[in-house]
Amino acid sequence: MLMNIEDAIAAAPYAEPERVSPLVRRVLAKNPSAFTYLGTGTYIVGSGTVAVIDPGPDDDAHLTAILAATQGETISHILVTHTHRDHSPLAVRLKALTGADVAGCAELVMEDSGPRMDAGFDPTYAPDHVLQDGESVTGPGWTLTAVHTPGHTSNHLCFALEEEKALFSGDHIMGWSTTVVSPPDGDMTAYMASLKKLQSRDETVYYPTHGDPVTNPQKLVRGYIVHRRQRENQILKLLEDGERDIPAMVATMYAMVSKKLHGAAGRSVLAHLLDLENRGSVERAGADTWRLAA
Incomplete structure (x- = not known):
């Protein structure tokens, strides 16, 4: 146990x-x-x-x-x-x-x-x-x-x-x-x-x-990479339906996590969005609003 x-x-x-x-x-x-x-x-x-x-x-x-x-x-x-x-x-x-x-x-x-x-x-x-x-x-x-x-x-x-x-x-x-x-x-x-x-x-x-x-470090590193790609794919799927702000994305992606941690989770979502922006996959639609890149 x-x-x-x-x-x-x-x-x-x-x-x-x-x-x-x-x-x-x-x-x-x-x-x-x-x-x-x-x-x-x-x-x-x-x-x-x-x-x-x-x-x-x-x-x-x-x-x-x-x-x-x-x-x-x-x-x-x-x-x-x-x-x-x-x-x-x-x-x-x-x-x-x-x-x-x-x-x-x-x-x-x-x-x-x-x-x-x-x-x-x-x-x-x-x-x-x-x-x-x-x-x-x-x-x-x-x-x-x-x-x-x-x-x-x-x-x-x-x-x-x-x-x-x-x-x-x-x-x-x-x-x-x-x-x-x-x-x-x-x-x-x-x-x-x-x-x-x-x-x-x-x-x-x-x-x-x-x-x-x-x-088993190589297995764990692969798991870390898969985990981050899964989060990235969640974000892209949410944005397929139109513009979203980070709190809305967090509410869906971290629905099973205590709301006390949602502010911190938003920082992780922001890190993913900035990475996706660097790669041309998403773009800002407003101060805290994002969409798929045109």
Whole structure:
């Protein structure tokens, strides 16, 4: 029987390092929510001299847990997939205590006027080095290579662990839900291209920042692509009957979803419409009204 979310939170191993592979440990932050699932999974890669991926929210207990998990070791790098506040803020304090280099995604802070479906941006993030696509950082026995995967955010990176054919997938691929793509920074065109990019790679396991390891990643990526194409086809079918606004489309497409979530669902519909507009399939008929392209 599947646990409900309350039971899963109660059973989650917060602050206790979990060994997920010979080279990888995970420490789970206690920040469960509708967009973080059980919380932010911070990964520790290597032994002796280690890298920390997505240090998480600025939380005293989580900082203590990371330091305890790496006691007697050297943290050489703090890597960040993107700058949402559940991923990057603790980098500042962890760097101050360890002297580690902060590397990974570019700085990005944006205001989003629409309903939020995830955490806001972190204004404190200040990387020592922005990793370009294909650029690596190394330590004894481990190599982490940046894989540029925009879509969830324009600055999103994944990190490939060469020695284990593993990918730290951040929020691009999550282990419990489809990811959020919310304009203006979230971009469905870029997101779909990033999914196809991962299809061409050969990693055998993904470690998302939220949720369990993904042991059938190619199947899941294909499922993500199919899911997005189904949503796209729903939109096009609705527009066959004439002009529609986003709230009307959401009411039909998400009829079985709580109305409390319809504002956020509208952001996803907008992302799809902008993608379809880029491809010449739809056009704006008004400020919030769309139709099939002539």
